[in-house]
Amino acid sequence: MDHFEEDSGLLQLTEEQEAEEQHQSDQSVLPTGSQDETQDHESPTQGQEQNSTEEWDTDLETGDAPKKRQNLPHSELYLQACQRTGTVPVSSFFHLVDEPNVNLNHYGVGPMGAKALSIALQFNTDITNLELEDNALQAQGTRYLMEMLQTNISIQSLNLSNNQLHLEGADIISKMLLDNYYIKSIKLSGNEFDDSAAKYFADTLKGDYVVKELDLSHNKFCEAGGEHLGHMLATNVGIEVLNLSWNHIRMRGAVALSAGLKVNSTLKQLQLSWNGFGLIEAEPLGQALKQNSTLEFLDLSNNRIDDQAVTLLCQGLATNDTLRVLKLSCNPMTNVGALTLLKTITNNTKSGLEEIDISTVFVCEAFVELLEEAHQRRPAMDVQYSVMSSVTRNLSALHIFQKFLDNRNESVMDFFKALDKEGTMMVSTSAFRNAIKAADIPLDQRQLDWLVRKFDKNCTATIIYSQFAES
Structure with missing residues (x-):
């Protein structure tokens, strides 16, 4: 708190506010006749009557005044503070x-x-x-x-x-x-x-x-x-x-x-x-x-x-x-x-x-x-x-091909073996393309191109299908 010593009393009332407090305090001790005369002119509200008995020398000071205000309901304390700072309550x-x-x-x-x-x-x-x-x-x-x-x-x-x-x-x-x-x-x-x-x-x-x-x-x-x-x-x-x-x-x-x-x-x-x-x-x-x-x-x-x-x-x-x-x-x-x-x-x-x-x-x-x-x-x-969408379409090509094989109870390995008449474990990409078209598998040209690249990753025009052999 030492860093705020120079700011202590920031929330003190102004001299005008203090004068108003003193005026309200004086009104509370006027003779009965005087009170009657002023009451016809202006009757204080309930909040004002209560405020006149409170000590508001400063707003955040230490001492007896804030201790007394601790007993006030929070909403009432806020309302009084708004009145004294001239602000509209939220x-x-x-x-x-x-x-x-x-x-x-x-x-x-x-x-x-x-x-x-x-x-x-x-x-x-x-x-x-x-x-x-x-x-x-x-x-x-x-x-x-x-x-x-x-x-x-x-x-x-x-x-x-x-x-x-x-x-x-x-x-x-x-x-x-x-x-x-x-x-x-x-x-x-x-x-x-x-x-x-x-x-x-x-x-x-x-x-x-x-x-x-x-x-x-x-x-x-x-x-x-x-x-x-x-x-x-x-x-x-x-x-x-x-x-x-x-x-x-x-x-x-x-x-x-x-x-x-x-x-x-x-x-x-x-x-x-x-x-x-x-x-x-x-x-x-x-x-x-x-x-x-x-x-x-x-x-x-x-x-x-x-x-x-x-x-x-x-x-x-x-x-x-x-x-x-x-x-x-x-x-x-x-x-x-x-x-x-x-x-x-x-x-x-x-x-x-x-x-x-x-x-x-x-x-x-x-x-x-x-x-x-x-x-x-x-x-x-x-x-x-x-x-x-083109990527999604290409990715679906493999699923379409696999579904075709599943319906025929075949594996990928079986499909390539049927094309490899000499048993070299290799099939040309052109032979693979022709076989796909002949089987009437529902793939468009882009899907077919992607499927070929999928099997021939090194672009050698040859698919070495031994990589699909079942372990």
Whole structure:
């Protein structure tokens, strides 16, 4: 709390408000006749009568006054605070004030509304999750909330995203986090934080073990910001979920983050979408995946990762055994990169990947076939990809051919033996084509071409059918 000594009394009443309090107090002790005269002029409401007996010298001061207000119902305390700050109460708060989750996102609370909420929440022991996204709180409103958190020890999750906090707000929040023992999750997305703000958070969270989830997405971090946060990762022992999506962390920033990831022992989820990562950034990240043993979720979607960059990532995926989810959609990788990725994962018998998102990549027949083989060993693995109708049609050719053989109680080996009159264990591709057409198997020309390539993988115009011999 030492960091807030300079801010103590932020929520004190103004001189005008104090004068009004004194006026109300004087009215309560006027002679009976005087009271009658003033009552005809203006009758105080029930709330005003109660307020005249309360001590409101300051809003978040320590001493007897706040102790007395602890006995007030939370809704009544909030209403009084709104009256004194001149703000309109958020009606939803009255329904949620005794609930653990309070969602006041998008209500236009503003700085003074935050002051009223801070007064009401100072001694609230019910609320554990407070959502205040998109409320134009600015640095001033955030300062009131941070002062409130010096007393409130129940709130563990706080969402202050999209509140125009800028560098001053980052400074205020980072000071609060220095003495934090209760906030485990804090969302600060979309607050115009720059590299200097990143340094505030990085310096504060070095060695921190309390904060578990940190969302700094949709800000303005660049290389320097990435370096600060990378250095923080190297020493932080608490953060499990870190969201840095929608920034501009590239090159040196990516290298520093990767270096931090190598030695970090707690991070489980890392989101880096929309950061412009490409070949330069993929290499250190691939090396980090070789050494990291805790990361389970990695989001690299909407970057610049092409086939070559995927190959560099695969250097780490070839040995990594902890990653469970990998998101790579909306990158310029092609079927070549997708096939490289799938081969790497299937060859790594210790790989823990359960979900792979390459949903914007159009894969070829070889990918789908390899995936079918992989599913035989790992049926739970979910791979999201795109496929053209021509690929699906080609893949169906083998099933059509097999169904034809099943109806005749034949095997593939039997079919080729019937064509091999000399018993050479080889059949020309032209003979195979003619036999397919003669049997009237319902395959179009493209399906037939693909089936030939399937059996003659080396394009020698000869099918060595001994590979289909039953063991």
